[in-house]
Amino acid sequence: MTDNGRPLQQHPSLAVAAQDWITNEILAGRIVPGQKLAEEPLADQMGISRSPVREALRALAGQGVIIVEPRRGAFVAEIDANQAADLYACRLLIEPECVRLATASLSDATVAGLEATFERMQSAVQKGQADAYVSELETYNRDLLEACPNRMLFGFAESTWRRSLRYWGLLARHTPTYLGDSLGRNAAIHEAVTKRDGDGAAAAVAQLLSWSRDALAGVITALPTAEASERNPQ
Known part of the structure; x- marks a missing residue:
């Protein structure tokens, strides 16, 4: 997967690249409200390890874009x-x-x-x-x-x-x-x-x-x- 034409592996910050990629997928409607976000499938799609994906999800949770529920995982926040x-x-x-x-x-x-x-x-x-x-x-x-x-x-x-x-x-x-x-x-x-x-x-x-x-x-x-x-x- 690429970020503005560049492989994510070449991005100066993989966590930021992952955050931007997930945000863009939500913007485009390919990831929808209520959808569960699992680290491994996301990492596979972006061609990176799970660690930067985990950091990206943590940052997006801080912004209110996703919700992290104990023992259930991360979900895209609902439209309210x-x-x-x-x-x-x-x-x-x-x-x-x-x-x-x-x-x-x-x-x-x-x-x-x-x-x-x-x-x-x-x-x-x-x-x-x-x-x-x-x-x-x-x-x-x-x-x-x-x-x-x-x-x-x-x-x-x-x-x-x-x-x-x-x-x-x-x-x-x-x-x-x-x-x-x-x-x-x-x-x-x-x-x-x-x-x-x-x-x-x-x-x-x-x-x-x-x-x-x-x-x-x-x-x-x-x-x-x-x-x-x-x-x-x-």
Whole structure:
């Protein structure tokens, strides 16, 4: 199995690579809420040992992406409307300020990287490639938040942002207009970022998060019970 075209064995951190791989599988819907995650099959799929997989599962449990139950193992966390609403309330409190500070501190190299990533986001939307778009959007958000000079604020923002990743794939799969809508709102963020307009970027982030929160609530409400939080883990 590869990670961005490279064998996982060549990744600088196998545990991080495993964490990203599992997250991407959840985003793509190939690993679903309530599904059990066993170390050995995952390690075989990625072509690595069980140790980094174990570390990855521990990290994902800390982010709330999976649930570890004593004597039962690890399971992908169920989709819960109340938890999603609480998460986005936290994101709205934290991320706009983090982006405002990050925008004012961006280096030319980071801006160039963000522009290249945004171009790939546009290309993915033009081709109707939801998985590719979500992957590039993840990269864009990570690189932008990483530029925040307040490292404690960045830590909080990264935590809430990572907890929301699994919902992005859900929105992409269940919202027909998601790609265009998301790109348009992220374009407003990108325009402010490239102008080094911190206040404008923060306002655009708040608008994006409010839209995402409302769209996600609608998607979760409409989910069949097999995917919604009412389904009991097997």
